[in-house]
Amino acid sequence: MGCVHEETFRAMRQSIIDGAPEAAATLAQKSFVLGIAPLEAIDQGFVPGMNDVGEQFTLRTVFLPDMMAAAEAMKAAMNVLEPVLKQQGTERPCAGKVILGTAKGDIHEIGKTLVGTLLTAHGFQVHDLGVDVPSDHFAAAAADLAADIVGVSALLTTTMRGQKAVVEAIEHAGLRPRVKVIVGGAPVTRRWAEEIRADGYAKDAMRAVALVQGLMGSHSDTIRVS
Amino acid sequence: MATQSCADVKPSTTTVRPDLKLLDLSLTERIVAEAFELLINPGVKVATPRAIELLAGAGTRVENGIAHIPESLARCALESVPREFFLYDRAGAAVVHYGGEKVHFDPGSSCLNILDPDTLQPRPAQSGDLVRLVQLTEMLPQFAAQSTAFVCNDVPQEIGDFYRLFLVLLYANKPVITGAFSAPTLQAMLDLLAADAGGGEALKRRPRAVFDVCPSPPLNWSEFAAENLLQLGHAGVPAQMVSMPLAGATAPVTLAGSVVQHAAECISGITIHQLASPGAPIVWGGAPAIFDMSAGCAPMGAIETVMLNMACTQVGKYLGLPTHGYLVATDSKLVDAQAGLESGISAVLGALAGINMISGAGMLDSLACHSLEKLVIDAEAISYAQRLVRGVEAGQETLAASAFAQIGLSGEFLRLKETRALFRSEQYFPSSVIQRGSEARADGQPLCDTFSRARTRVQEVLTSYKRPAMSLEREKSLLEIARREGARVGLQHLPGV
Numbered sequence: 001m002g003c004v005h006e007e008t009f010r011a012m013r014q015s016i017i018d019g020a021p022e023a024a025a026t027l028a029q030k031s032f033v034l035g036i037a038p039l040e041a042i043d044q045g046f047v048p049g050m051n052d053v054g055e056q057f058t059l060r061t062v063f064l065p066d067m068m069a070a071a072e073a074m075k076a077a078m079n080v081l082e083p084v085l086k087q088q089g090t091e092r093p094c095a096g097k098v099i100l101g102t103a104k105g106d107i108h109e110i111g112k113t114l115v116g117t118l119l120t121a122h123g124f125q126v127h128d129l130g131v132d133v134p135s136d137h138f139a140a141a142a143a144d145l146a147a148d149i150v151g152v153s154a155l156l157t158t159t160m161r162g163q164k165a166v167v168e169a170i171e172h173a174g175l176r177p178r179v180k181v182i183v184g185g186a187p188v189t190r191r192w193a194e195e196i197r198a199d200g201y202a203k204d205a206m207r208a209v210a211l212v213q214g215l216m217g218s219h220s221d222t223i224r225v226s
Numbered sequence: 227m228a229t230q231s232c233a234d235v236k237p238s239t240t241t242v243r244p245d246l247k248l249l250d251l252s253l254t255e256r257i258v259a260e261a262f263e264l265l266i267n268p269g270v271k272v273a274t275p276r277a278i279e280l281l282a283g284a285g286t287r288v289e290n291g292i293a294h295i296p297e298s299l300a301r302c303a304l305e306s307v308p309r310e311f312f313l314y315d316r317a318g319a320a321v322v323h324y325g326g327e328k329v330h331f332d333p334g335s336s337c338l339n340i341l342d343p344d345t346l347q348p349r350p351a352q353s354g355d356l357v358r359l360v361q362l363t364e365m366l367p368q369f370a371a372q373s374t375a376f377v378c379n380d381v382p383q384e385i386g387d388f389y390r391l392f393l394v395l396l397y398a399n400k401p402v403i404t405g406a407f408s409a410p411t412l413q414a415m416l417d418l419l420a421a422d423a424g425g426g427e428a429l430k431r432r433p434r435a436v437f438d439v440c441p442s443p444p445l446n447w448s449e450f451a452a453e454n455l456l457q458l459g460h461a462g463v464p465a466q467m468v469s470m471p472l473a474g475a476t477a478p479v480t481l482a483g484s485v486v487q488h489a490a491e492c493i494s495g496i497t498i499h500q501l502a503s504p505g506a507p508i509v510w511g512g513a514p515a516i517f518d519m520s521a522g523c524a525p526m527g528a529i530e531t532v533m534l535n536m537a538c539t540q541v542g543k544y545l546g547l548p549t550h551g552y553l554v555a556t557d558s559k560l561v562d563a564q565a566g567l568e569s570g571i572s573a574v575l576g577a578l579a580g581i582n583m584i585s586g587a588g589m590l591d592s593l594a595c596h597s598l599e600k601l602v603i604d605a606e607a608i609s610y611a612q613r614l615v616r617g618v619e620a621g622q623e624t625l626a627a628s629a630f631a632q633i634g635l636s637g638e639f640l641r642l643k644e645t646r647a648l649f650r651s652e653q654y655f656p657s658s659v660i661q662r663g664s665e666a667r668a669d670g671q672p673l674c675d676t677f678s679r680a681r682t683r684v685q686e687v688l689t690s691y692k693r694p695a696m697s698l699e700r701e702k703s704l705l706e707i708a709r710r711e712g713a714r715v716g717l718q719h720l721p722g723v
Binding site: 019060063064065066068069072110186 | 643650
């Protein structure tokens, strides 16, 4: 049986695929008029659009600027929907708390920011510590915010060592194994992740989402790769 | 000192088409002048009575089958050659533009062997191999035209040239670079093209094929080659001269000397062709190469071979003619680093030289072997070359200022609308043959080299192939002509159909 709002959900999905923030915001507004619950709009309208873009990105049929535009559109929709969610006391269930940042000495944030955007779109609470973050800041933030996951990005082989420092800092702070540390970035490999005893590694932003989702649902001690 | 602010500079929206010339004007003029001298002395061997009659009738002294063509006559012929013409696909779209600076590519042609990707050994090509190469070429946008790439070993030699064209027409929409091996089959091939076009007049109006015609070096138009020129001119189907001086063996050892010989062979061919059919389309083309003094072969991937192609093209352009060359091939026996570097370099240089049609992609072993895997790799080199000659575009009102005005020093260019609007035209996105990014270091998986990726890509592209639509009536006509020609040489069934 077709849903009465199917057409609207399809338009929402398309606004994300098109990377059209204005259209996404307008559709979010329209959802109130149509009596679509904000959570429904997110889960059935906008998030599927983000998933679609992510899948196409993995298949190399859409590219980074498209993904960024999709994320902007997602943000525009969320800016409309979130205040109402709060008002209604029906906040989107948090899929998990994630802290992100680039390793000490590294100022390259495109990949990390993209991971953050996608995680947010998928219902995670993301705290982005920015670039060039000392390892103890990751540990402190993880403790303060009761984070589930810490993600450390590095673009340079010289700054990859900063990822190891974060694993150690989290350990010294006594947060492991409850807080998982995941790593990513162009020079990072699974072997490196194993070597520094990280909990997971993903090749790209979409896989990072799957990785984090997997870690949230798993208590396994083995390293995860997505 | 007065300074000029950015606002004072008139925005330029012109794009420079990068090009590379090897000859200055004075050397080009010397080459042409000497070519005219060669046409008088020693003259050109012409083995066809009909061509000799035409030449003699126009004031050429002919002695012992050698025509001493006067410059005035040759210049007159050069004047009547169309400066440009088009090849059309089956749907009637003008997809190949011979003339000016347009650059197109087609796979190498008339190959006897194919590299078996499993054994890495060459084996005699069959009809099925040609069909697969045609399907691959049809799906690769880098190739504007098909070529009759293989001489199929499961088809009687007498109709080998005809049959490969038949298979190309059956499986492709794109125009075709082809050629005949004998006078009777040339007529059958023209019949086939006329049937495909909907009649001889339609074929003349919108030719789908160009025929390679090869003079024998030095300065010799064999009976078949000269007859070919006359017959093609009569049919109004474009001819493409493939002059093949071998520097140091069948032509002077210097590059400049070989370019002179190439020019003389082409000018004499044009004279015969235009005397018979003034205004008929003909291409200044060739497969010039050096002769390797150690290996005793014609290295198609040698840099001097590339230079010869570029210089010969430059002379053709100086005369205002459509041009052709033979590049993107290699002497390596395998699809390896040598194949990549020789083919890639020559694709780029050929494009910079503005050669209208560059044949040769896919070929290994000095044109003795074709490879589907090499063809998909060469397609990437061609895309690089095509991107290069598109140049640096300055279509925006400001080049960078408006972007910075929007985002300041935040570095968030990825988020800009103009990034999204323009990145697809600014950048070429290679196929999976080209490895970029970190994904390739797939953890724990063995690394995969270019040849392995090309094998996968060949399969992917072949899977996506759909045979272009053709009216049943046309298809029936093609099949009828093929059966007729097949029956003539005792072919029981039509292989590859």
